[in-house]
Amino acid sequence: MNGLLKLPQGWHAQGRNNRRRCRTARLFALAMPALIAAGCSVPPVDETALYDQRQQAQMVQMLRSVQQMEAAAPTDYRAQAGNSVCNQQASQEALRQGNESFARADYRSAIPYYENAMMACPRDGETALRLARAFEALKEKDQAIIYYERAAASTNDRNSPVRQAALKALDRLNKGGQYRPFTTGLGEPQTNSGR
Secondary structure, three states: OOOOOOOOOOHHHHHHHHHHHHHHHHHHHHHHHHHHHHHHOOOOOOHHHHHHHHHHHHHHHHHHHHHHHHHHOOOOOHHHHOOOOOOHHHHHHHHHHHHHHHHOOOHHHHHHHHHHHHHHOOOOHHHHHHHHHHHHHOOOHHHHHHHHHHHHOOOOOOOOHHHHHHHHHHHHHHOOOOOOOOOOOOOOOOOOOOO
């Protein structure tokens, strides 16, 4: 055999297998930190997705706020009035809500309700009178005069309580530059005489 030593059978196969195992172990040792880093690391945070989620949450919150405000706001009765001259039901509901605000001395909140009642029944003198009283309570004399005049003009009956109250208020507001605001209830304006 040409002077070579005869190796035991299967030795070459074992050597090749050992060399393969060594190579695999070296590759594994080199690749292990990279594999660990890839498997254990947290994926990068997508800032755009987080921003979009925050914006969407804010939009949902804003929509809820708008819906709550719409539920609390006075209803616009013009759409409900339709083609009829006066929508009594809508007017009465708006007057009821306005009277509740007025009774709490929340005159600013009463005005939109009374305005809605005026839209539902534009020629209603009682509504114009209540709207004028709300403006007078807020010391908005010019607006009060406009609605007192409208209340007085709402009827031709000279003895109408609405007309009489409106004319009395106009006389009081226009008298000698003195201004005595209405401050209590829905009855006749209270004057400061005697105080």
